[in-house]
Amino acid sequence: MSLALPAQHIDADQTTEVEDQAYQEDVVVTREANLTRSHKNNKMINQYEFNKRLGKGQHGDVTLCTDAVTGKQVAIKAVKRKNPKVDRMSHFKKRPIPKTEHTPVTEQLGTTEHKILKEIAIMKKCRHPHVVRLLEVIDDRLYERIYMVMEYLGGGEVKWRTEQGDPIIRVSQTRRICRDIILGLDYLHHQGIIHRDIKPANLLWSKDRRVVKIADFGVSHFSYAQRLAALGEGAISPSAEDPILMDDSDLSKFAGTPMFLAPEILAEPPGDDAATNTSINLEELADDTVETVTLKQPRITKAIDIWAFGVTLYALLFGQLPFHGEQEFAIYSAIKECDWDVPEKMGIDEIEVGGRHQDKPKKGQETEGYLVVDLLDRLLQKDPRKRITLEEVKRHPWILRDLADPELWLRSTHIGNSSLAPTDDETSSALSAVRFRWSNRITRGLTTLIRNVRPQRSFRYVGRQDRGRRGERAPEDDVGTRSMPYVNLSRQKSISIGVHERDRHRQRSSAHPSSRPHQSSIDLNASWRHSSHHEETPKASGSALPSVSGSSSKPRRGSAPGHASSSSESPRLSRRAAPPHSPPPISQASSRSPQATSPTGSFSPETHLEDRSRSRLSMFYRWVTGSRQYSSGPSSHDTSTSTSPFEASSSTAMHPPLDHRASSARTVLARRSEDAFNKVSFRQSQSSSSSGPLTLAQRAASWGEVGNYSRPSEDMTSLYSGERPEEILDDDTLLVGAGGIAQSPVPSLPVSAVLSTVSSTASLGSPALNAAQALLQRVSEANQVIIPDASSRNRSHATSPLAQVGYSPTRGPPSPSQQPQYYEGYDEDDESDMSGNRTPSELDYADMQPSTSQMYEEEDEESDDEEGVPLEVRTRRPSVTVTDASSSPPRRSDCSYDGRTRPTIYV
Numbered sequence: 001m002s003l004a005l006p007a008q009h010i011d012a013d014q015t016t017e018v019e020d021q022a023y024q025e026d027v028v029v030t031r032e033a034n035l036t037r038s039h040k041n042n043k044m045i046n047q048y049e050f051n052k053r054l055g056k057g058q059h060g061d062v063t064l065c066t067d068a069v070t071g072k073q074v075a076i077k078a079v080k081r082k083n084p085k086v087d088r089m090s091h092f093k094k095r096p097i098p099k100t101e102h103t104p105v106t107e108q109l110g111t112t113e114h115k116i117l118k119e120i121a122i123m124k125k126c127r128h129p130h131v132v133r134l135l136e137v138i139d140d141r142l143y144e145r146i147y148m149v150m151e152y153l154g155g156g157e158v159k160w161r162t163e164q165g166d167p168i169i170r171v172s173q174t175r176r177i178c179r180d181i182i183l184g185l186d187y188l189h190h191q192g193i194i195h196r197d198i199k200p201a202n203l204l205w206s207k208d209r210r211v212v213k214i215a216d217f218g219v220s221h222f223s224y225a226q227r228l229a230a231l232g233e234g235a236i237s238p239s240a241e242d243p244i245l246m247d248d249s250d251l252s253k254f255a256g257t258p259m260f261l262a263p264e265i266l267a268e269p270p271g272d273d274a275a276t277n278t279s280i281n282l283e284e285l286a287d288d289t290v291e292t293v294t295l296k297q298p299r300i301t302k303a304i305d306i307w308a309f310g311v312t313l314y315a316l317l318f319g320q321l322p323f324h325g326e327q328e329f330a331i332y333s334a335i336k337e338c339d340w341d342v343p344e345k346m347g348i349d350e351i352e353v354g355g356r357h358q359d360k361p362k363k364g365q366e367t368e369g370y371l372v373v374d375l376l377d378r379l380l381q382k383d384p385r386k387r388i389t390l391e392e393v394k395r396h397p398w399i400l401r402d403l404a405d406p407e408l409w410l411r412s413t414h415i416g417n418s419s420l421a422p423t424d425d426e427t428s429s430a431l432s433a434v435r436f437r438w439s440n441r442i443t444r445g446l447t448t449l450i451r452n453v454r455p456q457r458s459f460r461y462v463g464r465q466d467r468g469r470r471g472e473r474a475p476e477d478d479v480g481t482r483s484m485p486y487v488n489l490s491r492q493k494s495i496s497i498g499v500h501e502r503d504r505h506r507q508r509s510s511a512h513p514s515s516r517p518h519q520s521s522i523d524l525n526a527s528w529r530h531s532s533h534h535e536e537t538p539k540a541s542g543s544a545l546p547s548v549s550g551s552s553s554k555p556r557r558g559s560a561p562g563h564a565s566s567s568s569e570s571p572r573l574s575r576r577a578a579p580p581h582s583p584p585p586i587s588q589a590s591s592r593s594p595q596a597t598s599p600t601g602s603f604s605p606e607t608h609l610e611d612r613s614r615s616r617l618s619m620f621y622r623w624v625t626g627s628r629q630y631s632s633g634p635s636s637h638d639t640s641t642s643t644s645p646f647e648a649s650s651s652t653a654m655h656p657p658l659d660h661r662a663s664s665a666r667t668v669l670a671r672r673s674e675d676a677f678n679k680v681s682f683r684q685s686q687s688s689s690s691s692g693p694l695t696l697a698q699r700a701a702s703w704g705e706v707g708n709y710s711r712p713s714e715d716m717t718s719l720y721s722g723e724r725p726e727e728i729l730d731d732d733t734l735l736v737g738a739g740g741i742a743q744s745p746v747p748s749l750p751v752s753a754v755l756s757t758v759s760s761t762a763s764l765g766s767p768a769l770n771a772a773q774a775l776l777q778r779v780s781e782a783n784q785v786i787i788p789d790a791s792s793r794n795r796s797h798a799t800s801p802l803a804q805v806g807y808s809p810t811r812g813p814p815s816p817s818q819q820p821q822y823y824e825g826y827d828e829d830d831e832s833d834m835s836g837n838r839t840p841s842e843l844d845y846a847d848m849q850p851s852t853s854q855m856y857e858e859e860d861e862e863s864d865d866e867e868g869v870p871l872e873v874r875t876r877r878p879s880v881t882v883t884d885a886s887s888s889p890p891r892r893s894d895c896s897y898d899g900r901t902r903p904t905i906y907v
């Protein structure tokens with residue numbers, strides 16, 4: 001059988017400037033999702049037309065889409081922000097049992113939302129030709145969906161065996177895939193990212209099958225300790241008490257795919273005491289840091305990716321896996337205790353291996369089989385401290401075997417000596433969940449209040465652009481990639497470290513600039529550009545991907561076709577207990593030499609702190625005095641092409657002009673998808689009038705508020721946010737648990753929420769209290785003019801502020817421009833037909849045109865199932881309203897205020 005993949009061969013020259021440019025671009029965060037239909041009647045989100053489903057992940061589908069503006073294909077992963085049922089179940093499950101040994105398992109890695117945000121945060125950090133690129137994130141807050149727009153890898157997953165369990169690719173092709181993985185992994189590790197789920201199913205071919213990229217960061221982990229250690233000697237030397245190391249506590253969680261799990265993950269988790277006292281050598285994290293510290297974590301490091309890479313290499317070469325077992329337990333004990341063996345032949349070209357243990361040949365006479373086994377031996381070292389490092393893997397003779405100029409390849413792909421220019425990744429975050437910009441004390445008070453009420457909302461994210469707008473670099477705000485200190489995952493005690501530890505650390509940082517986290521990062525762009533371009537011209541290049549029957553219909557991603565989940569041991573292998581093995585060093589494996597480089601950047605913690613509090617206090621002052629400095633709208637200066645917003649903000653924090661510039665940049669960036677959508681809408685329908693960013697009225701329409709919409713107060717938003725452009729409602733301003741009350745016009749402002757805010761901040765000092773009381777006064781005045789009509793009361797059950805806004809419950813099919821969100825079910829679970837052919841029931845639904853209240857009622861009923869997570873019920877959208885005393889009794893999560901008595905929050 002002559003199966004051969006097209007050779008993966010790229011010339012250095014083939015890396016075009018366009019591609020380089022693509023990797024320089026920022027990930028765009030778009031906060032509007034306009035749902036329409038294309039002229040082919042396919043579903044569209046903004047400018048992206050959905051074509052066909054590529055696959056289904058744990059949290060949602062991945063769909064092939066076309067960018068109607070550029071015509072490019074992208075892959076969009078649509079996920080729900082929250083999945084209370086899954087989250088609730090995860091509390092009860094000690095360890096989710098996977099369906100097959102290829103199904104990833106996770107253990108208490110946080111809520112669905114946390115996992116998604118973490119995946120996004122990690123992907124946002126990655127710009128590398130061997131890592132799948134995240135292009136845009138569309139945050140649809142109305143339906144609590146997140147759309148991750150990624151580059152499309154048209155070649156699909158790397159297949160590794162036929163139905164019969166034979167290898168499917170040639171050895172030389174395996175080597176090229178390995179080189180790509182090594183470079184991608186090397187980059188990730190230098191970024192502080194441990195992938196944790198390396199396996200063939202997470203390696204995607206480009207459409208031309210020249211490049212393999214690492215995908216799926218669903219269980220990946222970001223480690224500050226690793227990142228700092230990777231920066232070299234000039235970087236920070238983490239101390240034992242440094243809270244940044246707390247991040248690595250997440251590593252102790254059980255995550256990955258069973259057959260690819262490293263032995264150290266499978267070791268018995270230490271008890272609390274043991275975990276606390278576990279002493280690890282940071283040499284495990286980076287080779288040039290040797291400080292021994294005490295950490296709350298088991299010995300799990302980036303070495304787990306190297307192990308998984310070893311299993312992947314084995315799979316690609318032999319079409320089978322090195323460790324087997326009838327059951328999960330047997331697999332795990334094999335991984336921990338058994339040695340592996342090798343078949344006689346490897347690759348589809350059936351190259352002789354020569355056995356598991358071979359005599360060492362003379363130098364220069366090593367066979368391919370000998371070198372492969374030697375490399376596998378080092379990769380599959382059960383002791384992570386003895387396991388080969390990536391730098392050594394890169395220099396292994398089997399990896400370099402067919403390169404025309406190995407030294408050139410090594411030099412051009414070395415990332416240790418890259419400059420340490422700060423990147424936006426250092427301080428980027430995924431999406432905003434809670435945004436509040438009053439003084440620290442008020443924020444803390446509210447955070448505590450909200451945390452008690454709803455743990456999920458305590459996840460605090462501050463967008464990069466917003467930070468840029470404030471002119472700040474806020475290291476401590478980068479909680480997007482942190483796992484424990486700031487995120488209440490499962491109501492654990494450890495969350496209490498969130499505020500106090502952080503503040504303490506901030507003070508320490510001020511006192512000791514050397515211990516500042518987040519200051520620098522590696523600009524790796526230069527080093528990887530030629531990463532895979534120095535290969536020799538391959539030998540016979542295959543023509544097409546072999547068609548392997550059954551390979552496309554596996555039950556679960558990663559599952560081997562035709563391979564039973566509890567596969568028995570291969571007849572070609574014998575198994576014996578693993579001998580204590582300490583292989584001699586390979587002569588060619590040269591020393592690693594990461595260059596010590598000092599972090600750069602002009603960020604000053606003192607300035608930062610001072611400016612931060614000043615901005616918050618001055619915000620109150622501006623509001624009280626009626627100053628509108630922040631409302632002057634974005635400047636026309638276009639910084640959207642800046643690769644790093646901090647270029648504008650790092651040097652002169654909080655300088656007003658830069659504030660505006662950053663604000664402008666954010667506006668432009670955040671609206672790119674909308675603008676594109678509007679362009680498409682214009683093209684598709686000349687009647688479409690939208691040609692720019694959504695106005696407040698348009699936004700209201702998207703919420704169902706059609707007609708009689710007024711724009712009564714921008715000041716209120718200004719009060720919350722401290723700044724907002726003129727034209728665009730800043731939807732990032734205040735989402736304190738109640739789902740965005742600042743987005744509502746004044747008449748629907750939740751008085752009781754404000755009152756409760758006042759009462760909760762009463763102890764925080766007079767400026768805050770005065771401002772809050774002034775707000776209350778203003779809101780009370782505004783609400784006096786509101787006379788809710790009976791129909792709206794009846795309709796709303798007083799749960800939706802939208803009920804107070806006059807709108808026509810139109811019957812009959814609406815135009816997409818009127819109410820795009822109603823136009824279809826908008827539920828990924830229902831999106832069985834991505835081409836847009838709606839089922840009769842969907843048509844019925846669209847034709848029925850439920851009112852906003854009805855829609856909410858339906859969703860409320862849905863929410864009522866979720867009693868175990870009470871705060872899921874109301875807080876995901878504006879759910880507070882003003883009712884009169886005679887209206888129906890308040891429901892569980894309503895806020896009501898009768899104008900006389902004290903406000904009460906029902907939760």
Ligand SMILES: Nc1ncnc2c1ncn2[C@@H]1O[C@H](COP(=O)(O)OP(=O)(O)OP(=O)(O)O)[C@@H](O)[C@H]1O
Pocket residue numbers: 054055056057058059060061062075077104132150151152153154156157204215216218219557
């Ligand atoms: N950028 C992409 N280009 C092409 N196909 C993709 C892309 N990203 C994912 N896919 C495909 O979509 C399918 C689902 O991807 P996803 O990452 O969600 O799967 P998963 O690993 O099972 O997810 P999860 O780990 O969240 O459960 C996979 O089969 C994958 O091959």
